[in-house]
Amino acid sequence: MQAGTRPAKALNRRQQTFATFTLLLVTFMPTGGRADDGVDFFEKKVRPILVEHCYSCHSAGAKKEKGGLRLDTPEAIRRGGDSGPAVKANDEKSLLLRSIAHAADAPAMPPKGKLPDAIVADLGRWVKMGAPLPAAATAKPEVGEAARKFWSFQPVVERPTPKVSNPKWPARKADSFILQKLDEQKLSPAPAADARTLIRRVYFDLVGLPPTFEQVEAFAADTRPDAYERLVDELLASPRFGEKWARHWLDVARYAEDNSTSEATCKPPRFPYRYRDWVIGTFNADVPFDRFIRLQLAADLAPDTQPADYAALGFLGLSPVYHKEPKLSKDVIAAFVADEWDERVDVITRGFLGLTVACARCHDHKFDPITAEDYYALAGVMANTQLAERPLKPDADAGQNALMTVRLDLLDATLRLGYAKEMRGTALKEKKDATVFDPKIKAIEAKMADLKKREQALDTSGPTANVVRDAGTWVNGDDPAWTVVDYKPGQYRNLPVFIRGNPARPGEIVPRRFLGVLSSGEARPFREGSGRRELANAITTDAAGLTSRVFVNRVWGWVFGRHLVTTPSNFGSLGDRPTHPELLDDLAARFVANRWSVKWLVRELVTSAAYRQSSRHDEKAAASDPDDRWLWRAPRKRLELEEWRDAILQVSGQLSLAGGGPSDNLDGPKSVRRTVYGRVSRERPADIHRLFDLPDPRGHGEKRESTTTPVQQLYFLNSPFVRQSAATLAKATATGQSIEDGTKALFRRVLLRDPTADELMTARRLIQPAKEGGVPAWELLSQTLLASNEFLFLN
Known part of the structure; x- marks a missing residue:
């Protein structure tokens, strides 16, 4: 042997x-959450295609409706035309797909020529998703007083405490609203969780780490009547609280440290982690949420901003950037730039306001009182906002502007040098005279050497963050062979409405302003630079009711595992209605009254009787309410990927509590810090991010979906x-x-x-x-x- x-x-x-x-x-x-129903994909991707390429022949406004087919309403799309249904769910041989492929057995659409491959791919993806369509649209409401009466647009006010069957059960005011609904449904709350279950639950929910066995036993033996409240206060004061709760917000902010591709025009930002560290510190310091919003949108424009808070601008400063090849035409580059503005409008409006404003890019919103003019009024703010870097020190504007100018010139020179060398190489292969390119190459190299010296002299200002600054943005196509994007600090522009979303078809100019339906009276034009500061103030004042509802609903979902409004980034007509509307309003009103304190809100929820219930199963209650929407028991939740990874590190004795600074490679063997300090990539996600449900950071993350796959088990x-x-x-x-x-x-x-x-x-x-x-x-x-x-x- x-x-x-x-x-x-x-x-x-x-x-x-x-x-x-x-x-x-x-x-x-078990699988949790709800799969994406694809309606948002239809509104953002498919409807604009139909508007641009199909409505001229297949809509109510067409001069002559062809083939009896209309594509301008969900009902008409479902009905089809003279040749039958144009679309069949999951059917790759649907008439629509065969037509746009110009197949021999279908009419070629559009008749003038095939659509671009990207558009064909989007339509094919939509059909594979089941060809989801929104519900039938009602008459479009006017943007006026009638529209302002929609439930989520109303001011929030504290509600009287309802009478309930068991007045001894509520521990917090929220419990009375919960019990009122349970009474209506003839359901009863579950018994309180035992001490050992409760301490583990609240540790993970507040700091994202498990307690030790000794801490569990000590809490179980603590007979003081306020033992649990003391524990909650201790956890809220821990620096681990910010590390846990920042990750929630980073999903909303679609935090990432690179772009989907890494060409020269969309290189990764140099200091993305400073925004992450700022968010962690902000949650630990319990910065009021309204100030949290204003700093992320306009810290550089507020007179009382401390230098460290400029890092807050990473909310926009780390926005996805798309490759803008200078050899492309002005119209193509303008479309890419418009896509970047669109993404920023989307993350602001869905993230803070819970509204799908980006659906109004190509046409008035089909369901909410949001016009195309509203959309371009906000897109105009983004058209005057440039991604930049800023030293975290007072009075850094002058150095920042000079450095940005040098870097843009250096990028342009780098691209021009690359093309010159490529042309020289082609000439050599074709055995032509390549020396004609040498003077140009030498001139560009000399210019680059000078620019690099100037960059080095300017880039010596200590800690720096990726931020934004005010600068008007224009796409310059004066040279048909070389398209550039011009940024002009101190010069600002209003955007026209792009007809059907196409920047090459400008319509009426729209002043930068807030959404009409959320404005007090008539929406007033923004007059301060880009308008970012005025936008932030409008979100936290004119729209305070909606803003507070949206955030309170997010926090409720992060604590209880299920939101009161199960579409947390859509509080419009197509969004779900709250299960407990009075509870949501009352909590939002008291949240504002308590100076927008996130820790107050979290404490209010985790000290409630509803939170402290056991998760025991009850056959009768489950038959009546299988999804536990009325909260007759505590939900059984799977740990999120950060929680289970951090817990594994802690119980195995590997966890390092060192925080801040450049991110770790989560796939590497030396990564033993908390997972929030791991690198988040749009281009090459870490294995655990791919496998365990991190929202795609290429766009706003509405909520985490909990999937079940064999690969997870193999992991x-x-x-x-x-x-x-x-x-x-x-x-x-x-x-x-x-x-x-x-x-x-x-x-x-x-x-x-x-x-x-x-x-x-x-x-x-x-x-x-x-x-x-x-x-x-x-x-x-x-x-x-x-x-x-x-x-x-x-x-």
């Missing part, structure tokens, strides 16, 4: 035992991160101990409890055969516990 053969066979037997043990503790993770079984953590955990906790003591130590470390008699017996069957090489057996037990549902879920 060769050396090492016996241990290998023993390890295989232990692996079989591990598989059996895993079946006892691990079940597939827990085979990933180097989990296996190394299991080995470290085993070595630190169980190696060298008796089976009983080692198993008990592992259970206390990972599951915060002692093993049962059955679990001890199962562990003994796993460990005892390993007379040699006991460490691998402990590693397998450790890995099993780390992959167990008890570790991965909150009850």
Whole structure:
């Protein structure tokens, strides 16, 4: 027998035992959340295509409706025309797709020529999604007093506490509204969770880390009537609170550290982490949420801004940037620039206001009182806002402007040099005279050398953040062979309405201003530079009712796992209505009255009786309310990816609490800081970001969806991160101990409890055969516990 053969066979037997043990503790993770129904994709991608390329022949406004087909309403699209349905869900042979492909068995559409490949791909994707369409539109409301009566546009006011069946149950005012709904549904709240369940729940929800076994036992033994409130206050004061809660906001802000591609015109920002660190610090300091908004939109324009707060401008300063090849035409570059403005309008309006304003880019909003003029009034603000860098020190404007000018000139020279060298290389291949390019190349190289010296002299100002600054933006096509984007600080512009969303078809000029339906009286034009500061003030004053409702609803969802409005970024006509409208209004009003304090709001929710319920199942209640929309029990939640990864690091003794600074590579073996400090990429996402539901940072993240895939299970079984953590955990906790003591130590470390008699017996069957090489057996037990549902879920 060769050396090492016996241990290998023993390890295989232990692996079989591990598989059996895993079946006892691990079940597939349930799917949570709601899949994207595709209506937003239709409104943002498909309807503009139909407007631009189809409405001239297939709409109510067409001079002659062809083929009996109209494509301007959901009902007409479903109905089809003389040849039958134009679209069949999931059918790649739908008449629409065959027509735009100019197939032989279908009429060629459009008749003048094929659509661009990107448009064809978007239509094909929509059909594969099931060809989702919005509900039938009602008559479009006027942007006036009638429109302002919509529920989410109303001012928020505190509501009287309702009478309930059990006045002793509510611990906070919110509980009375919850119990009122339960009473109406003839449901009863679940019993209170036991102390051990509750402390684990609130630790993860507030700081994103588990308590230790000793902390659990101490809390369970604490008989003081305010023991839980003391614990909550301690967690709210922890610096770990900001690390947990910042990640929630970073989803909304679509935080990332690069772009979808990395060509010369869209290189990654140099200091993205400063925005992330600013958000963490802001949540820890409990900066009022209305100021949180104003700083992110206009910190550079407010007179009382402290230098460190300029990093807040990363909200816009880290916006996705698209490659703008100078050799492309002015119209193509203008479309790319308009796409960037559109993305920024979308993240602002959905993120802060819960409105899909970007749906009005090509036409008036089909369902909400938002006009195309409203859209271009806000897009105009973005047309005067340039991505930039700024030193985090007072009076940095002059140096910032000079540095930005030098960098833009350097980028232009770099691109021109590349093309000159490419043309020289082509001439050599074709055996032509290449020396004609040499003077141009030398001149550009000399210019670049000078620009680099100037850049180096200016770029010595200490900590710097990616921000925005006021500068009018124009696409300059004076040279038909070289399109450039001109930024002009101190010069501002209003945008025209782009007819059908096309920048090459300008319509009437629209002054920069706020949304008409949310303005007090007639919307007044913005007059201060880009208008960013006035926009921020309007969001937090004129629209305070909507803004506070949207954020309170987000916080409710982050705490309870289900939002009161289950479309947290759509409070318009197509969005869902709140399950508890009076509760939402009352909380929002009290949130504003408490100076927009996020910690006050979080404390109000986690100290409620509704939050402190157990998650026990009740057949009768489940039959009546299977989704627990009335909160008759606490939801059972799967840990988010940051929570489970951080928890694995903590229980295995690897976690470093060092914070701030450049991000870590989450796929690398040396990444042991909290996951919030891991790099977030639009171009090459980390494995755990791809596998475990991080919202796509190429756009605003409305909420996290919880998916279940076999690859996730394989990750827990085979990933180097989990296996190394299991080995470290085993070595630190169980190696060298008796089976009983080692198993008990592992259970206390990972599951915060002692093993049962059955679990001890199962562990003994796993460990005892390993007379040699006991460490691998402990590693397998450790890995099993780390992959167990008890570790991965909150009850």
